Amino acid sequence: MRSPDTIAELRLAGLSKIYGNVTAVHEVSLDVAHGEFVALLGPSGCGKTTTLRMIAGFVPPTSGEVFLGEANVTQLPPDRRNMGMVFQNYALFPHMTVRANVEFGLKCHRLQRRERDRRIAEVLDLVGLDAAADRHPRQLSGGQQQRVALARVMALRPRLLLFDEPLSNLDAKLRIQMRDEIRRLQRQSGVAAVFVTHDQEEAMTMADRIVVMSKGRIEQIGTPADIYDRPETRFVADFIGAANFFEGVTRGTGPARVFCCRSGLMLPLPLGAPDATTLVIRPERIAFVTDNAQDALRGTVTRARQIVAFMEYIVTLPSGDLVIVQAQRRAVAPQMSEGDAVAIAWPAADSILLTS
């Protein structure tokens, strides 16, 4: 007997969508807990939007089921699922005022006049748009339209919030502002949310857990730290942040265990490391060291670039490998420049080992 705490707010069981001979989504299974904020992250075409639309009921799944709490909602039409969706271009009703936009859903759910008015006032105050209640969408800025879209769904107090890349049409500064705003409102209301985005920064800063998708499949589900520090597949390691990849094999046993790269380079491994075919190390974990430091690799700086707040170097090793190194800009003294002979090293424990 499951206690109410362990029943997920949203459960996807083996959701698939096949169009002809194209598989858009393959066997997606996921649990979203009550109040949790989950991001579906991936490049365009990875199936994240199709998955969201299957949850909302706009796309019938080829197989698999959707559960809201204990109820199987797979066969329910989109107007009976008790989920609020915020669309990429807000989808406000152009012929209605802000107030009427928010009131629409309340009328559909047959709330009484007094209750409707109360909720409209409450939710417009929440998003800070009470002054604009009588304006039409075309008179509002992008950010304001975004907030009306939010208010519209929140007035209904749904069990689940769905977001379809709602921030991609906003400029950078506004995007960051709205990120915080959406997250704050979601936390405040305690409603579970599924947020689709292709922007890793968005996913990393907003989500409790991230679902990384590629080509219709789930690559990994985990917290932002999990995804970044412990990627489970090459795709995830490559998609999130930057990474250096070394192909090779693990050789030897005990403390003499090393990673033999195809290029001939030997890299140190942490104790108890499993067998692996790929070694990944993030650029910011690599440091410039003195020539005789432990595990130091000697090489030459072949490119030096300033990326806003930090420096990005490419160091070429005698084995032919190119290593991307990210370092803070030095407070004093000149930075490294092209042609410098350097030595780099990183803590063996920071190496990520993959078998794909």
Next chain:
Amino acid sequence: MAAPLALLAVISFKDYQPGRGIIDEWQLGNYTRFLTDRFYLDVLWSTLLTGAGVTLLTLALGFPLAYALSQNRGWKRSALYMGILMPLLTSAVVRTFGWMILLGNNGFINRTLLQAGLIDHPVRLMYNLTGVIIALTEVLLPFMVLALDAALLNISPSVIEAARNVGGRRTRIFFRIILPLALPGIVSGSVLVFSLSISAFVTPSLIGGAQIKLMPTIIYQQAMALLDWPFGAAIAFIMLFAIAALLIPALALIERRSRLA
């Protein structure tokens, strides 16, 4: 809609005998009758001639209007647009009636020309092809203007500016750049006006009277007065064939050009 047309096609192959109705036998008599009789061939020729004449005239008159329309924006364009569209809101009957008043021997045009001393006796403008062509051109002019305008709007002004920039003079620009680029509009407008003028019924019957026999009037006569539906049907299809013979190559031309663009 396809069904009645198919039915018509079938009937065109049947024979009609007055008093006996339509005989249920397939035969090409109707078609051969039309195509071998001198009288009917004249009708065909007059019809095609009228169509060609009207098309050329609408092209000549329509281009300046369309050019002005495409060059203007804002209220000027809207006003001009309304002016060109307004005749379309008026039925062909009404406009043709107006032409009858203007074209008669005692009509406005003749009286003015006589008073001005430009002619000695009234020019025959009614009940002949000339009058029909004058009236029909006016009736169909808006269609040509709209088709040309659509094509002219597509010509990006920077293309013209680039031509001026490399030293092109206005006439050269017109003939070498504007005209060729407006070709799709010219073709679609011409096809439209040609088919409309060939199949015009109202204007030719009112202005042409009993003397002028064009295909649409003959079809009507055969079907309604003489009750020879099959013959009327055959003539109708010959007319359709004439239109299609023009339409298909024209459309292919547009298709090819748009693929090149």
Next chain:
Amino acid sequence: MHDVSLSMLRVVNGVILLYLLAPIVVVVATAFGTSPYPVFPPAGLTLHWFDRFLSSPELIQSTRLSAALGLVSTLCATTLGTLAALALVRYRFRGKASVSVLLLSPILFPAVVLGLALLVAFTRAGLAQTFSGLVAAHTVLITPFVIRLVMASLAEFDSSIEEAARNLGAGRLRTFFRVTLPIIRPGLLAGALFGFIISFDELVITLFLAGPGLQTLPIRIFASIEYSSDPTISAISTCLIVAWLLLGVPVYMRFLSVHRA
């Protein structure tokens, strides 16, 4: 552009526009003339012909018939056309291209041929010379216009707005009536209005399909022009011109402005 050629163009266009609007001006002017046959320019000023129009029982009956026919046909065409436009824009189905061509074709099709075809088909079905037959024919004629104009409104319509409505709890019907319909209203009204005007003014096909007691106003006008030239005709025509202008221009301007916005 060079000043001289610009003013030359203006003059030329002025003349062409005059030519374009001449018959309309003539008809309206002769409606007020005092002479017993239409003369331009009119001799005196009188409202006599309008009076004759409004006190003629046959003419009033024809006007009523045309209006009723127009209303019913427009209703059918608007319903069918809107549904068809929605289907064409929203759904993908096999043979979509050919279906859309089929649905939009009656616009350019020669009226005489269509009239004859419908006559043949309707006689078989017992619909010739009946009101329902006329309604059916007019609906077929008008629907393409409605489809075109509604599709234009739909082109700028974002389907996610409908999805948002569904998500907020609205069923299909409510979504259609509260969200979709208000947004496509401009295109729909424009289509309905033009449909009505086209049906009211329709002559050729109606000539084939009408019967005694089913004489629409255009048919009466046509018949009376053939027999006599009476300024009453000018009066009727003037009423029609004014009516269509008053109705057509505002609706079209609203449609255009929504379109461009």
